[in-house]
Amino acid sequence: MLYWITMLLLCQWLxxxxxxxxxxxxxxxxIGMILLLAFLLWRGEEPPDLARVADGLLNHLAxxxxxxxxxxxxxxxxxxxxxxxxxxxLLVSTVATVLVTGWVMQRLMRKRD
Numbered sequence: 001m002l003y004w005i006t007m008l009l010l011c012q013w014l015x016x017x018x019x020x021x022x023x024x025x026x027x028x029x030x031i032g033m034i035l036l037l038a039f040l041l042w043r044g045e046e047p048p049d050l051a052r053v054a055d056g057l058l059n060h061l062a063x064x065x066x067x068x069x070x071x072x073x074x075x076x077x078x079x080x081x082x083x084x085x086x087x088x089x090l091l092v093s094t095v096a097t098v099l100v101t102g103w104v105m106q107r108l109m110r111k112r113d
Contacts, residue, residue: 007039012029015034015035
């Protein structure tokens with residue numbers, strides 16, 4: 001199990017390294033997840049120990065939102081000053097997500113039938 005925790009951290013570290021070195025506007029953890037996906041596709045199966053590690057992380061996912069909540073409280077004055085653009089961005093992105101998800105679902109349902 002320690003091996004897979006190390007692999008997850010290594011993928012994230014390599015992703016951060018690649019994001020910093022390339023200057024791409026993509027977060028390092030996203031690149032790390034892509035690296036992990038490539039590794040798992042190459043391997044051809046999901047190792048049971050990796051599944052247990054991932055389940056353990058997902059069970060405690062709420063703890064990972066604590067730093068984000070602290071960041072919101074730390075920048076409360078900025079959020080109060082810029083609430084209109086933030087609200088507009090949240091509204092537009094939510095509507096766009098719902099529309100795109102519905103469109104993709106319709107396309108996939110047509111292909112299935």
